[in-house]
Amino acid sequence: MGRTLELSVVSFVLAFILGxxxxxxxxxxxxxxxxxxxxxxxxxxxxxxxxLMFLMVFGLPSIGFTYSYFTSAIVVLxxxxxTFVAETVRSGINAVSKGQAEAARAIGLTFPQMxxxxxxxxxxxxVVGPLGGIFIALLKNSSxxxxxxxxELTSAANTVGTSTxxxxxxxxxxxxxxxxxxxxxxxxxxxxxxxxxxxx
Amino acid sequence: MTPSFLGDALGPRGRRTTLIVSVASALLLVGLxxxxxxxLSAKGQLDxxxxxxxxxxxxxxxFLVGLRTTVEVALVSMAAAMVxxxxxxxxxLSRTGPARWLAVAYVEFFRGVxxxxxxxxxALGLPRYGVRMSLFWYVALGLIVYNSAxxxxxxxxxxxxxxxxxxxxxxxxGMGYWQxxxxxxxxxxxxxxxxxIVSQLxxxxxDTSLGAAIAFEELLRRAQINGEFFQNRLQSLVVVAxxxxxxNFGLSRLARRLEVRQRRRYNAGAITVAGGGMxxxxxxxxxxxxxxxxx
Numbered sequence: 001m002g003r004t005l006e007l008s009v010v011s012f013v014l015a016f017i018l019g020x021x022x023x024x025x026x027x028x029x030x031x032x033x034x035x036x037x038x039x040x041x042x043x044x045x046x047x048x049x050x051x052l053m054f055l056m057v058f059g060l061p062s063i064g065f066t067y068s069y070f071t072s073a074i075v076v077l078x079x080x081x082x083t084f085v086a087e088t089v090r091s092g093i094n095a096v097s098k099g100q101a102e103a104a105r106a107i108g109l110t111f112p113q114m115x116x117x118x119x120x121x122x123x124x125x126x127v128v129g130p131l132g133g134i135f136i137a138l139l140k141n142s143s144x145x146x147x148x149x150x151x152e153l154t155s156a157a158n159t160v161g162t163s164t165x166x167x168x169x170x171x172x173x174x175x176x177x178x179x180x181x182x183x184x185x186x187x188x189x190x191x192x193x194x195x196x197x198x199x200x
Numbered sequence: 201m202t203p204s205f206l207g208d209a210l211g212p213r214g215r216r217t218t219l220i221v222s223v224a225s226a227l228l229l230v231g232l233x234x235x236x237x238x239x240l241s242a243k244g245q246l247d248x249x250x251x252x253x254x255x256x257x258x259x260x261x262x263f264l265v266g267l268r269t270t271v272e273v274a275l276v277s278m279a280a281a282m283v284x285x286x287x288x289x290x291x292x293l294s295r296t297g298p299a300r301w302l303a304v305a306y307v308e309f310f311r312g313v314x315x316x317x318x319x320x321x322x323a324l325g326l327p328r329y330g331v332r333m334s335l336f337w338y339v340a341l342g343l344i345v346y347n348s349a350x351x352x353x354x355x356x357x358x359x360x361x362x363x364x365x366x367x368x369x370x371x372x373x374g375m376g377y378w379q380x381x382x383x384x385x386x387x388x389x390x391x392x393x394x395x396x397i398v399s400q401l402x403x404x405x406x407d408t409s410l411g412a413a414i415a416f417e418e419l420l421r422r423a424q425i426n427g428e429f430f431q432n433r434l435q436s437l438v439v440v441a442x443x444x445x446x447x448n449f450g451l452s453r454l455a456r457r458l459e460v461r462q463r464r465r466y467n468a469g470a471i472t473v474a475g476g477g478m479x480x481x482x483x484x485x486x487x488x489x490x491x492x493x494x495x
Contacts, residue, residue, distance in 0.1 A: 027206040028206075029210060029214070029218045030218055030221045030222050030225055031222055032222055032225045032226040032229060033221075033222075033225050036225075036229055042445070042449060043445060046402075046406075046444060046445040046448035046449050046452070047406075047441045047444050047445055048406040048407070048408075048409035048420065048444055049406070049409075050409045050410060050412060050413070050420060051409060051420055051437060051440060051441050051444060052441075054420070054424070054437055055434070055437045055438070055441065058424075058427070058433045058434075058437065059433060059434040059437050059438070060434075062243065062245060062433060062434045063239055063240055063243045063245055063434070064239075064243060093206065101206045110217075111206075114206070115206075119206065136312075140312075140313070140314040140315070141314070142314075143314035143315075143316045143317055144314075144316055144410075146316060146320075146413075147316070147413045168325065168329075171317070171321045171325055174317055175309070175312075175313045175317065178312060178313055178314060178317070179308075179309070179312045179313070182312045183312065
């Protein structure tokens with residue numbers, strides 16, 4: 001359970017940073033960066049997470065990159081979740097009224113300044129709720145690490161279930177542990193959402 | 201013309217900066233691609249021998265059969281999950297206490313549990329209790345219970361997104377609860393839900409790949425087998441990734457088209473469920489308390 005939480009929190013922080021960067025690139029005035037970020041999002045988002053995990057764990061070693069399973073799991077979870085963060089943040093940017101961007105430009109801010117000081121702070125507040133949903137999904141997706149042998153919650157249940165032949169208790173235990181993690185996350189994001197909401 | 205970037209038209213200095221950054225970033229991106237390709241070819245990963253199997257019919261057929269299995273399990277699960285999800289949504293909205301509690305428990309439990317755990321439970325746990333089925337049905341069963349819980353929330357959000365006046369008008373015409381629900385509410389709500397449902401179908405299609413974890417021979421599993429056989433794991437995985445991307449990209453285009461058409465025709469936003477489908481273009485119409493589905 002500690003492992004699950006560690007995996008999820010680290011990945012979420014990385015995915016958050018990655019997602020914001022990609023979202024900013026997607027609305028930037030520089031065409032190559034717009035295309036590159038859009039391509040990245042569409043490619044990664046439409047590939048099953050398990051395929052990405054396999055690419056990382058079985059594919060990359062054949063060109064000489066081998067990482068520990070835990071690192072691999074974090075890299076893949078962040079790269080995958082980052083695309084969803086990016087899409088969500090972009091919808092948040094769309095929700096910021098156009099006048100804000102125009103006003104920022106009118107007072108002479110450059111594009112990076114405008115994004116950092118004017119648009120992002122407003123955009124992020126509107127997407128706190130959906131970001132909470134993404135975190136919960138990430139918690140559950142971290143269970144895929146079982147397939148590449150990271151000892152986290154699902155694999156613990158699996159081991160207990162297989163070794164003691166008491167499957168239902170092991171399964172219910174793991175399910176309860178996930179619920180203990182996801183349900184408070186849901187409440188926390190709702191609370192945070194209300195706190196930072198902007199009344200328009 | 202609306203620019204595809206944020207802010208209004210650039211002046212001469214802005215245009216110059218943009219040009220410089222464009223050229224620099226383009227060079228950087230091309231450089232990265234060249235480095236990656238050099239690395240790949242240095243390790244012999246671009247050799248024709250590793251890619252040639254994909255031009256041979258038996259291999260193509262091997263993958264196509266995998267794709268068919270993937271699509272079959274996805275469609276069967278989607279159909280069953282929609283029926284159960286619909287029933288759960290109605291039960292959760294009903295005025296009968298026990299039915300409502302049962303639906304809440306079902307939805308909240310299965311939505312909060314990872315799908316892999318459910319599939320493992322079906323494949324490894326059920327046989328111990330004397331339930332034996334084919335791998336196809338283990339995977340399908342896991343997908344059905346999980347997705348029916350997610351879809352139930354989408355349906356419920358769709359029904360709740362309808363204005364109260366619709367229900368009140370139906371009652372004032374003398375309709376009963378079920379008449380109002382089935383003749384007035386559900387048909388209108390269904391239209392709003394279509395994009396979210398298609399998005400969920402995409403998620404489900406991606407999730408069928410979890411079947412590979414229990415050695416169910418769908419597309420991903422077949423790619424692994426192929427990779428072992430021809431010693432081209434990387435290439436096999438790249439090929440299936442491409443297949444998934446093409447299929448899912450097509451579906452997400454469809455979802456977007458449906459949403460645009462829907463907004464034009466009925467002048468009402470499609471519902472989006474937080475975290476679900478991730479097509480959150482219409483945040484404004486987002487329904488409170490809606491599901492946090494899988495991505």
